[in-house]
Amino acid sequence: MELNRDELRRQVRDLDRAQRAAEADQHLLADAIVEEVPEGQRGALFLPSLDRRNFLRAGGIGVAALTLLAACREAKPKEQLPISGENPGYKALTDQPVNDVVLLRTAASFEYSVIDAYQRVLDNGFITDSVFVDLIKLFSEHHAAHAAAMAAATTALGGTACTKLNPKITSYVIEPLLLRIANSGPDQAEDVKALAFSLESIAAATYQGVVPVLTTPALRAAAMSVGSVEARHAAVLGMIINPTELVPADAKAAPAAAAATTSTTVDAGLPTTLPASTTTTVTAASVANSIYAIPTAFGSLAPIPLTVGPANENGVRATTNLETPSLNSFLYEDEAC
Amino acid sequence: MIQQASSGRTSRRGILAALGLGSAATALITSARPAQAQTTDTTVAATATADTTPSTEPMLVTEAPTDTSVTPEPRLLTAAAGTDTTVPPKKVQPEDLPLLGAAKVLELTASEAYGIAAARIDSLGLDEAATALMASLAAHHRAYAEALSALYGPGSPSTSNSTLLEALGAKTLADGSPADVLKTLHELEHHCSDTHQTLLGLLISTDAAALVASIQVVEARHGAVLALLQGQAYGAEELAIEDAADALTLDQITGGK
Numbered sequence A: 001m002e003l004n005r006d007e008l009r010r011q012v013r014d015l016d017r018a019q020r021a022a023e024a025d026q027h028l029l030a031d032a033i034v035e036e037v038p039e040g041q042r043g044a045l046f047l048p049s050l051d052r053r054n055f056l057r058a059g060g061i062g063v064a065a066l067t068l069l070a071a072c073r074e075a076k077p078k079e080q081l082p083i084s085g086e087n088p089g090y091k092a093l094t095d096q097p098v099n100d101v102v103l104l105r106t107a108a109s110f111e112y113s114v115i116d117a118y119q120r121v122l123d124n125g126f127i128t129d130s131v132f133v134d135l136i137k138l139f140s141e142h143h144a145a146h147a148a149a150m151a152a153a154t155t156a157l158g159g160t161a162c163t164k165l166n167p168k169i170t171s172y173v174i175e176p177l178l179l180r181i182a183n184s185g186p187d188q189a190e191d192v193k194a195l196a197f198s199l200e201s202i203a204a205a206t207y208q209g210v211v212p213v214l215t216t217p218a219l220r221a222a223a224m225s226v227g228s229v230e231a232r233h234a235a236v237l238g239m240i241i242n243p244t245e246l247v248p249a250d251a252k253a254a255p256a257a258a259a260a261t262t263s264t265t266v267d268a269g270l271p272t273t274l275p276a277s278t279t280t281t282v283t284a285a286s287v288a289n290s291i292y293a294i295p296t297a298f299g300s301l302a303p304i305p306l307t308v309g310p311a312n313e314n315g316v317r318a319t320t321n322l323e324t325p326s327l328n329s330f331l332y333e334d335e336a337c
Numbered sequence B: 001m002i003q004q005a006s007s008g009r010t011s012r013r014g015i016l017a018a019l020g021l022g023s024a025a026t027a028l029i030t031s032a033r034p035a036q037a038q039t040t041d042t043t044v045a046a047t048a049t050a051d052t053t054p055s056t057e058p059m060l061v062t063e064a065p066t067d068t069s070v071t072p073e074p075r076l077l078t079a080a081a082g083t084d085t086t087v088p089p090k091k092v093q094p095e096d097l098p099l100l101g102a103a104k105v106l107e108l109t110a111s112e113a114y115g116i117a118a119a120r121i122d123s124l125g126l127d128e129a130a131t132a133l134m135a136s137l138a139a140h141h142r143a144y145a146e147a148l149s150a151l152y153g154p155g156s157p158s159t160s161n162s163t164l165l166e167a168l169g170a171k172t173l174a175d176g177s178p179a180d181v182l183k184t185l186h187e188l189e190h191h192c193s194d195t196h197q198t199l200l201g202l203l204i205s206t207d208a209a210a211l212v213a214s215i216q217v218v219e220a221r222h223g224a225v226l227a228l229l230q231g232q233a234y235g236a237e238e239l240a241i242e243d244a245a246d247a248l249t250l251d252q253i254t255g256g257k
Helices: A005-036 A039-045 A052-072 A100-123 A130-156 A167-182 A185-210 A217-241 A251-262 A284-289 B035-040 B042-050 B072-081 B094-119 B128-152 B162-167 B170-175 B178-200 B206-229 B250-254
Strands: A304-311 A317-322
Touching: A005 A052, A100 A130, A100 A167, A100 A185, A100 A217, A130 A185, A130 A217, A167 A185, A167 A304, A167 A317, A185 A217, A185 A284, A185 A304, A185 A317, A185 B206, A217 B178, A217 B206, A284 A304, B094 B128, B094 B162, B094 B170, B094 B178, B094 B206, B094 B250, B128 B178, B128 B206, B162 B170, B162 B250, B170 B178, B178 B206
Parallel strands: none
Antiparallel strands: A304 A317
């Protein structure tokens, strides 16, 4: 903040005047109070360590400090910067409770989003491996059954069943991933496999994650009757993608695994002193995304990092964290679906 | 490699029946619960009570043994009908303890089963990945038992059930062919996964349910991987929605203790 010197002087003079006026007023007030108190009790009006002079001085300093602070305050509000175009507006999140119906609707919508993703993969010919194509067709049938089951449960609870995909998950997560995969080049098929593995894993985590939130044991069992099937899907995909490592190596083997990953730069022609990779059977998708049929001992609810798409000018491929649906992607009861 | 899914899974069932572990005329997991707790869970309790016919399928807890055509929708509908709006308890409830104890015994027994296979792992002729898998799965089951024990608190069961271990195929694990060992472990994983799913329909505490769910979702993966290791085509026996048909009863797990 810039202060004009003249303005500062004026403020100091004003401050001095205010101080003197305050001292005079307090003087008169104190005299009046003291005069009304009997002679023997006047000492009780003041603190033992604070005589009358110091008391009034302290009050005057306080007033002066407040005056200075008030003078330093900006009097006028800042002007609004000019903005071109229309105000995009702000829509606050709905204040809806997260109940069983919301969770079931969200689960159903997630199933439809996965079905839609698989269909786009097939329609665009991102992968031609017949085994994998048959597999995701079978998985799509399963997901359709899951969605129907969730819709039926939603209706039974008195809610409106969701029969369409989750627009937030599809538009903000899946579509950007598919766009990147479309430009993957030679890694496209592997990227599709990694996407499918991640979607199935996150679907399983979604059902596992709602277990402690659902209000009845019966609903929890129903959720996991679907979630366990999603987990099987992920395990099958994990085994296809990375058949040589079904479980992660233990902590002791981790440095070796890291060296193998880093050694891919050798193939790219970049100077390095690291030894070349010896795990030639591991596919790019499994290396980039740490894909294992059984990645953890307990079901994890952590985000799943997914690296797909073309590399940028620095040779780095973008990574997206897939997360289970949450407050910003739930399908609340007042939302159309 | 891929086959179309069918509703039948009879090849996995009946292992305990053949070994004569007794019938599942009554759903004993459900009967272990106090009456008040049973009324909370309308689906499983109602289904299990209705199933009073003696059966040769001792695995079943929630469904009629011979009925393989049960579709998932009615089950979910019934489950939904029992929903209330009260907040479920987070901490483990007294009614949950027998269920958590049974789950721990099952996991200890599973861990012991893997131990039998591990003792002769070199003779099984498995490749490096499958050998590493076996070690991991044994460790997983031990970790499950420990986690269940921690949730249970003091006084949880601390030993496996030898009768159950025999019924689950200890002899096969000890001297069977590699294919039979994988098949036995695959079935074991299905029993574990299905039993945990049934427990989820009975546990009241959300903490307990969350733990059991985190176990069940990985045991489902165990089963899928072991099936593929046997060379099974995925899809032939897989259901779109798991029916918990291979769940064990509380008496089968604990031996009535």
